[in-house]
Amino acid sequence: MTDSPTDDSNRRTRTLVPLEILEGESVPAGLVDLLEPTDVTVLGYHVLPEQTPPDQARLQYEDRATDALEDLAREFGAEEGTADYRLVFTHDAEQTIERVAADTGAGVYAITGATGPIDRLLVTLTSDVAVERIVSFVAELIGDREIGVTLFLATDDESAGRELLETAAGPLSERGIDVRTQLSLEEPPLEALIDAAADHDAVVMGEQAPSLRTLVFGEAAERVAAESFGPVLVVRRLEGEGEGEGEAADTPLLSDGSEE
Template identity: 40%
Template sequence: MPIEVLEGESIPEGVPALLAAAHVLVLGYHEVPEQTATEQASEQYEGRATERLNEFAKMFEDAGATVETRLVFTHERQQTINRVILETDSRAVLVPGSVSAVEDVLVAVGGTVSLDRIAEVVGGLFGGGSARITLYHATGGEESNRSVSELLDALEDQLLEAGVGSHQIQTLVEQRDRPLAAIESAAEDYDVVVMGETDPSVATFVFGMPHDQVASQFLGPVLVVQRPPPEPDSDKTQR
């Protein structure tokens, strides 16, 4: 979970409880101007930033999570977050939002993230609990009913293996021209949204990444399941 430690950002209500069953990396960052050396910023602010970061970590520890922290001073916020995700092979990144209780979880199925990663995240957080989990897919009509059914059935099988009860799972398929808008609309009836990361496109440079668009409309927590790190180039590793 990335958080700006020196700009008044806080942990929204319900987030520690949401991640109580997780191993949480709290990435405290402070973005400094290009003309300021990160070493200089670290010397000036590290003490205060570390104190604040430890306060955040304790909130997750008190909820029952396993917690580690990392503090960085950076010129490029998103670049640093992406680097840490790859270094730690993080399964998901949280776009925080407040939630009072987690009773209904929307899992938007699609994109380029493998089903086993989604099942690992959803099963790890909600398996064995009472939360209702809806596997949601919005199709523009180019997919056959059979392919959609096979996709959702495959994820359901993996969720069952990950410890999610069959009574927790339901599926919902909607025929919509704009899948992203469909997710935003469907999310209104849920407490948490889980979705996979997507590849950047021309549209993302204009409107932002899909998960950011959903989070800006939904306001609750959005868990963005990450793709695994790229395999090392075998030719390079042999040299």
């Protein structure tokens, strides 16, 4: 099992790639290439009707789902030891993704989208998400590849916004990465982000604590992925980071990877 990410610079980030494996959901080649510097766990899940026991579904679908997952894991480098997979039959997809992310020590999860070669990433920053960890992940992801970055921030505080963007751009520029900044002051933050994403091949953003708005309108990352059609990489928040009222703690994964 992979350990949780730490500040150890020799340790690669693990990315969780959740897929509705029996619905034919696939991974675009551009995302496979983009995630090459990270270790990958492909999570194949299938959401069951409430009355269907997971063990019954496993007997019916496990072989077909496993074949598909093995093929995907090979694309991500299973033979080189940089990828593996999990198969879960569940009644709650969101809870399953959180459990497996915690169990595997994944620092990032991916919403697959559709894309070809990745030439430029949109990296969105907010005041309540750890900017340093996001920038560190982006630097690891790009490495020495010719992939540009646009740092994006929506705020009503122009001075603080520009300062945050300049601070975040510094470490990336020092690595020779082509960095641009974009500050949105007028448009509502999520709408501004969706508009900006249209001109980029993929989006990197931080995971935010649940709020009434996300419960009503859906997670921001899901909305960005749905409206931009490209992949979205979400840097998971650490325990205690960005916590809000009503936030639930992670629940440990059962030992066999199945749901109760």
